[in-house]
Amino acid sequence: MSTRVLVIGGGLAGLLAARRQQRAGHHVVLLEASGTVGGAIADAALPDAGGFTLNTGAEAYATASGAVDALIAELGLEQRIVAPREGLGSRVVSDAGVHRAPGASMLGIPSRPLAADVRAVLGTAGALRARLERFLPASYGTRPGATVAEVVRRRLGRTVLERLVAPVVGGVHSADPATLEFATASPALSRGLAEHGSLTAAVRRLRGRSTASAGSAGTLVHSLTPTMAVLPEALQAQILAAGGILRSGVDVIGVEQTGTEHDGPAWRIRTSRQEELTADHLVLACPPDTAHDLLREAVPSVARAIPQAPSAALRLVALVLDAPALDPHPCGTGALVAPGTAGIRAKALTHGSAKWDHVQQALREALPAAGSPHLLRLSYGRPGEQLPTHEEIVDLALADASRILGTPLSRTQLLASEVIDWDRAMRQALPGHRAALDTLTGLLAQQPSLELVGSWRAGTGIDAIVRADDTHSEGTSS
Numbered sequence: 001m002s003t004r005v006l007v008i009g010g011g012l013a014g015l016l017a018a019r020r021q022q023r024a025g026h027h028v029v030l031l032e033a034s035g036t037v038g039g040a041i042a043d044a045a046l047p048d049a050g051g052f053t054l055n056t057g058a059e060a061y062a063t064a065s066g067a068v069d070a071l072i073a074e075l076g077l078e079q080r081i082v083a084p085r086e087g088l089g090s091r092v093v094s095d096a097g098v099h100r101a102p103g104a105s106m107l108g109i110p111s112r113p114l115a116a117d118v119r120a121v122l123g124t125a126g127a128l129r130a131r132l133e134r135f136l137p138a139s140y141g142t143r144p145g146a147t148v149a150e151v152v153r154r155r156l157g158r159t160v161l162e163r164l165v166a167p168v169v170g171g172v173h174s175a176d177p178a179t180l181e182f183a184t185a186s187p188a189l190s191r192g193l194a195e196h197g198s199l200t201a202a203v204r205r206l207r208g209r210s211t212a213s214a215g216s217a218g219t220l221v222h223s224l225t226p227t228m229a230v231l232p233e234a235l236q237a238q239i240l241a242a243g244g245i246l247r248s249g250v251d252v253i254g255v256e257q258t259g260t261e262h263d264g265p266a267w268r269i270r271t272s273r274q275e276e277l278t279a280d281h282l283v284l285a286c287p288p289d290t291a292h293d294l295l296r297e298a299v300p301s302v303a304r305a306i307p308q309a310p311s312a313a314l315r316l317v318a319l320v321l322d323a324p325a326l327d328p329h330p331c332g333t334g335a336l337v338a339p340g341t342a343g344i345r346a347k348a349l350t351h352g353s354a355k356w357d358h359v360q361q362a363l364r365e366a367l368p369a370a371g372s373p374h375l376l377r378l379s380y381g382r383p384g385e386q387l388p389t390h391e392e393i394v395d396l397a398l399a400d401a402s403r404i405l406g407t408p409l410s411r412t413q414l415l416a417s418e419v420i421d422w423d424r425a426m427r428q429a430l431p432g433h434r435a436a437l438d439t440l441t442g443l444l445a446q447q448p449s450l451e452l453v454g455s456w457r458a459g460t461g462i463d464a465i466v467r468a469d470d471t472h473s474e475g476t477s478s
């Protein structure tokens with residue numbers, strides 16, 4: 001007899017779990033609180049830019065593991081895969097200036113501290129200090145639960161931390177290196193350090209494995225045309241075609257454990273629409289604080305073990321400009337900004353129309369009268385920092401973009417803008433996160449009818465979530 005599975009949350013992790021459960025022969029109902037599935041993979045059309053549609057959340061996925069490309073091929077979407085324009089590279093911005101981001105690095109950690117592109121950012125003294133890392137014992141600076149700041153400062157020096165690692169941790173993980181756990185930020189580097197004796201050696205090994213040319217920073221990604229939202233849409237279509245039920249606009253507000261998988265439905269849930277639904281198997285694919293609240297009374301031991309990763313509120317602003325000065329792509333694909341850089345509040349800038357050919361083409365089609373249409377996306381919201389207001393953010397972004405790109409940009413060139421808020425999507429893994437996840441995994445082994453999935457468990461990013469789901473599939477198929 002097939003099991004009835006309820007999945008709570010229709011982000012990527014929930015959609016993949018629903019599909020996996022269906023493939024195992026179960027009847028699946030997925031409930032999503034917002035109006036659409038996809039969670040942090042979303043898009044929006046800009047009426048002022050002729051309906052041009054942009055990614056409002058994730059805009060690309062890491063290709064090193066091959067897991068997402070494989071999923072996309074399985075969904076029959078290979079034709080939609082696009083790669084960034086070659087040779088542009090990205091930039092890192094700090095008080096030391098705007099520099100090309102060193103190639104072959106991970107989490108901002110360079111593989112070769114004395115390479116010319118690394119020395120340009122760090123200066124000779126900073127580069128020599130980083131080079132000393134190879135002589136340190138592998139255990140140096142790496143106590144369990146150590147933060148990114150601790151490990152990097154002690155092993156590679158302050159300049160690597162401030163100019164290379166902090167911009168990546170702030171821009172990509174929306175976190176502060178002083179509070180982000182190293183082992184969670186990069187489990188591969190954490191293991192690699194123990195295996196290869198130094199972080200730089202670990203980066204060389206890991207990067208060497210993922211690409212023959214060791215690629216320039218920011219190029220080891222793919223995206224989908226017209227937007228990444230194609231991925232959740234395809235998963236949704238597949239789930240529906242296989243007889244699953246997807247309901248949006250349904251907030252789950254209560255969970256009760258009513259039995260075990262052997263004696264009737266194990267779970268009963270309550271929704272914001274005053275409904276009660278039962279299930280034999282429950283998958284919580286919502287943020288960790290929601291999962292905690294839902295399980296607090298139902299399974300207190302599991303609820304207590306869910307590590308509380310605080311969310312970092314993010315405010316993005318997309319600018320569509322008619323700006324010929326941007327045609328030569330002055331910052332390559334974009335830039336990550338070191339915290340505290342004088343005169344710049346943005347933490348990252350993506351030059352979408354430089355990075356992606358399909359974006360430039362779509363802009364030209366949507367805005368045929370514009371001579372040089374460009375898309376810039378800037379993000380704001382470092383941990384502990386006040387977000388710019390909706391009123392000030394467009395002018396602030398124009399000023400920040402002018403400084404980063406080294407060319408004046410003004411409202412006279414602005415064709416459209418869109419402000420996007422993400423309040424709960426990015427989680428900061430505090431020290432102890434990895435150990436807490438191990439404890440949680442142990443407890444969940446005693447609750448076979450309960451599953452907890454999501455980026456707070458798998459790691460930030462599309463690739464981490466797909467790999468975690470692949471691991472689950474291997475577990476269930478064996």
Ligand SMILES: Cc1cc2nc3c(=O)[nH]c(=O)nc-3n(C[C@H](O)[C@H](O)[C@H](O)COP(=O)(O)OP(=O)(O)OC[C@H]3O[C@@H](n4cnc5c(N)ncnc54)[C@H](O)[C@@H]3O)c2cc1C
Nearest residue numbers: 009011012013033039040057058059060252454455461462
């Ligand atoms: C601005 C931004 C840019 C990003 N860029 C990239 C990128 O370029 N590349 C990359 O790999 N990753 C990127 N990420 C990260 C990546 O998008 C996320 O790690 C991933 O999409 C998270 O998926 P998830 O399913 O774990 O969570 P979510 O996408 O957050 O999904 C959780 C879902 O649960 C629903 N939910 C919550 N509570 C309830 C409830 N009580 N009842 C029912 N439903 C509920 C929510 O509405 C949501 O849809 C970015 C994230 C953001 C915010």
